[in-house]
Amino acid sequence: MFIYFTNMRSIQIACILLMVHYGVIGQDALSPRIANYTIDMNLDVENKQVNAKQTVIWINPSDAPVSELQFHLYYNAFKNSESTFMQEGSINGGMSSNSTENCDWGWIQVLSIVDSAGVELVGAGEYIQPEDNNSKDQTVLRIPLDTPVAAGASATFNLEWQSQIPKIMPRTGYNKDYYFMVQWFPKLGVYEPAGMRYAEEDQWNCHQYHASGEYYANFGNYDVSISVPNDFVVGASGQLASKKVAGDLTTWRYTIDDVIDFGWTASPQFQEIHEQWQGVDIKMLCYPDHVHCAPRYFGAVKAAFAYMDEHIGKYPYKTLTIVDPPIHGLFTGGMEYPTFISSVSFCFLPTGIRTPETLVVHEFVHQYFMQMVATHEVEEPWMDEGFTTYFEGKILDGYLGEHQSTINWLGVQVGNADFNRAEFFHSSNPQIAPSSTKSYEYTEGGYGEIAYNKTALWLTTLEGIVGTRTMNEIMKTYFDTWKFKHPCGQDFIDIVNQIVSKNHGTEFGPDMNWFFDQALYGTDLCDYAIASISNDELKSPTGYLKDFENCTTEETTLAAYYSKVVVHRLEGMQLPLEVEITFENGEKKIREWDGRERAITFEFRGDQKIVKAIVDPQGKLTIDKNWINNSYSINPNKTGVQYYFSKIFLAAQRALESLMVLI
Numbered sequence: 001m002f003i004y005f006t007n008m009r010s011i012q013i014a015c016i017l018l019m020v021h022y023g024v025i026g027q028d029a030l031s032p033r034i035a036n037y038t039i040d041m042n043l044d045v046e047n048k049q050v051n052a053k054q055t056v057i058w059i060n061p062s063d064a065p066v067s068e069l070q071f072h073l074y075y076n077a078f079k080n081s082e083s084t085f086m087q088e089g090s091i092n093g094g095m096s097s098n099s100t101e102n103c104d105w106g107w108i109q110v111l112s113i114v115d116s117a118g119v120e121l122v123g124a125g126e127y128i129q130p131e132d133n134n135s136k137d138q139t140v141l142r143i144p145l146d147t148p149v150a151a152g153a154s155a156t157f158n159l160e161w162q163s164q165i166p167k168i169m170p171r172t173g174y175n176k177d178y179y180f181m182v183q184w185f186p187k188l189g190v191y192e193p194a195g196m197r198y199a200e201e202d203q204w205n206c207h208q209y210h211a212s213g214e215y216y217a218n219f220g221n222y223d224v225s226i227s228v229p230n231d232f233v234v235g236a237s238g239q240l241a242s243k244k245v246a247g248d249l250t251t252w253r254y255t256i257d258d259v260i261d262f263g264w265t266a267s268p269q270f271q272e273i274h275e276q277w278q279g280v281d282i283k284m285l286c287y288p289d290h291v292h293c294a295p296r297y298f299g300a301v302k303a304a305f306a307y308m309d310e311h312i313g314k315y316p317y318k319t320l321t322i323v324d325p326p327i328h329g330l331f332t333g334g335m336e337y338p339t340f341i342s343s344v345s346f347c348f349l350p351t352g353i354r355t356p357e358t359l360v361v362h363e364f365v366h367q368y369f370m371q372m373v374a375t376h377e378v379e380e381p382w383m384d385e386g387f388t389t390y391f392e393g394k395i396l397d398g399y400l401g402e403h404q405s406t407i408n409w410l411g412v413q414v415g416n417a418d419f420n421r422a423e424f425f426h427s428s429n430p431q432i433a434p435s436s437t438k439s440y441e442y443t444e445g446g447y448g449e450i451a452y453n454k455t456a457l458w459l460t461t462l463e464g465i466v467g468t469r470t471m472n473e474i475m476k477t478y479f480d481t482w483k484f485k486h487p488c489g490q491d492f493i494d495i496v497n498q499i500v501s502k503n504h505g506t507e508f509g510p511d512m513n514w515f516f517d518q519a520l521y522g523t524d525l526c527d528y529a530i531a532s533i534s535n536d537e538l539k540s541p542t543g544y545l546k547d548f549e550n551c552t553t554e555e556t557t558l559a560a561y562y563s564k565v566v567v568h569r570l571e572g573m574q575l576p577l578e579v580e581i582t583f584e585n586g587e588k589k590i591r592e593w594d595g596r597e598r599a600i601t602f603e604f605r606g607d608q609k610i611v612k613a614i615v616d617p618q619g620k621l622t623i624d625k626n627w628i629n630n631s632y633s634i635n636p637n638k639t640g641v642q643y644y645f646s647k648i649f650l651a652a653q654r655a656l657e658s659l660m661v662l663i
């Protein structure tokens with residue numbers, strides 16, 4: 001279809017014609033539609049294979065010709081024990097001998113890739129390993145082009161490929177008659193022109209598939225026809241455009257525009273349950289014994305729809321599919337793909353343990369961060385997992401109650417923010433890496449606790465410092481500015497600086513970089529503590545008060561005290577904070593501190609003793625690691641007991657959630 005032109009005007013005309021032909025240009029295009037896929041595939045349930053024909057229309061977004069393509073072949077992570085994914089993860093060691101004997105591995109092979117001039121390119125292809133030089137890793141395929149794609153031009157490539165579906169690996173695979181098919185097709189990396197994100201020169205950004213970290217992709221339109229046995233039910237990203245029966249097979253055709261990926265699932269046992277939210281068709285797919293879970297999922301996800309719509313922006317797609325995997329598909333739970341998310345089958349938990357609600361809200365928020373705001377999940381996981389965890393807390397607290405949104409069971413109440421704190425501070429080393437770490441560079445652990453929980457904690461701390469109104473404006477402006485684009489961390493920081501400066505001038509300094517230097521790029525912890533309270537009775541002045549001969553004491557009638565509160569900074573992080581001092585008569589005074597020195601003393605003279613002092617009385621600094629030492633009373637109470645009691649239940653919840661390695 002595509003013909004190579006040699007001048008720019010011809011290129012532009014050709015692009016327009018081509019894009020109109022394929023519907024790449026639509027009046028309501030939300031995104032640049034750089035990488036567009038039409039896939040026609042057959043699911044071979046006998047051999048657990050996919051056979052597919054795939055057309056890719058790709059637009060060169062740079063100012064210079066591009067002479068090669070790079071494709072992700074994610075399924076080759078499951079080809080053998082030597083892939084980078086398997087070497088990094090613990091899955092291989094956990095594979096049963098039965099699985100090894102049955103060869104439950106998977107792979108994907110590109111059989112043919114033909115350009116628009118009819119030239120077969122696959123023979124020149126080679127596997128590359130941009131990160132680790134593991135020559136056994138085949139998750140990135142480089143295809144040199146016979147004819148370079150000109151600057152700004154569009155090019156069409158026709159592929160044929162085949163894959164062996166692995167028996168349930170992390171995120172994808174089959175088990176029995178359940179199929180969860182994600183990161184399943186040859187998918188282009190992102191060609192980043194110089195100046196995009198951190199690119200200093202034009203480059204392919206196409207990471208190998210790592211055990212941690214998911215994907216990063218350009219926006220585009222998808223048209224996927226999935227042929228399965230007639231008794232299968234298929235759910236997928238986007239809308240069902242048609243369903244045609246031919247012999248033993250039914251072809252389910254799903255389409256969706258302006259997304260960065262496409263996932264699907266199939267099983268003959270799926271039940272479909274539908275609800276609506278303001279014109280969006282919400283579909284739940286589950287096995288028959290889980291139909292009763294539907295109200296929990298729908299209730300929580302509708303709360304998430306409402307929150308994101310009000311605070312961030314409208315959900316622009318027509319569908320959302322929630323997959324509740326069967327128990328033998330547990331590893332595919334807790335995942336997010338455009339308009340297509342999976343939860344985990346934990347509906348056996350009492351309604352007071354909110355794991356199903358937490359998961360579905362978390363995965364839904366990913367529709368915004370990182371589906372619409374398409375950050376790089378591998379290079380900067382904090383920008384999607386941390387944001388998602390932050391919003392998950394806000395939504396669940398609003399829906400279920402602030403201090404009971406994670407557990408409200410048998411009299412124990414734990415909120416989402418409490419849970420984030422427990423996850424982070426009780427990890428084996430909360431300082432093992434900064435939040436800015438790439439997903440696959442958390443080699444010694446900490447990915448979940450830092451990319452997810454620590455980021456959520458410092459985002460709520462930032463909100464505490466600048467105020468909720470300013471924080472809401474930051475998040476909405478960030479979304480409006482960067483939706484359907486690919487921001488990097490600095491782009492978010494720039495928005496924070498812009499909004500804080502507009503709303504608060506220089507109240508927090510010339511910019512907020514000092515905050516990000518510590519919270520995002522640093523590993524210091526935060527802990528402020530009331531060290532002591534003292535109330536010394538002021539003695540009457542005495543001594544040689546008037547002359548050199550008469551030793552006297554002045555008569556005073558009022559009792560008076562010289563009172564002090566000493567506050568310590570026990571860790572490295574320096575944040576502005578308030579200290580609330582309560583006097584005997586109930587009077588409270590607030591003192592502000594920039595939090596920079598190691599200690600500060602607040603002094604008072606008067607007729608009232610200090611009875612209590614609290615650091616950060618409003619709990620703005622959620623990243624403060626120890627709240628027990630935040631308050632000090634000369635009449636101590638027992639608030640710590642409830643805290644430690646709660647921790648027992650947090651540990652139980654954590655054990656359950658640790659099964660869901662992928663949220």
Ligand SMILES: [Zn+2]
Nearest residue numbers: 362385388663
């Ligand atoms: Zn997530």
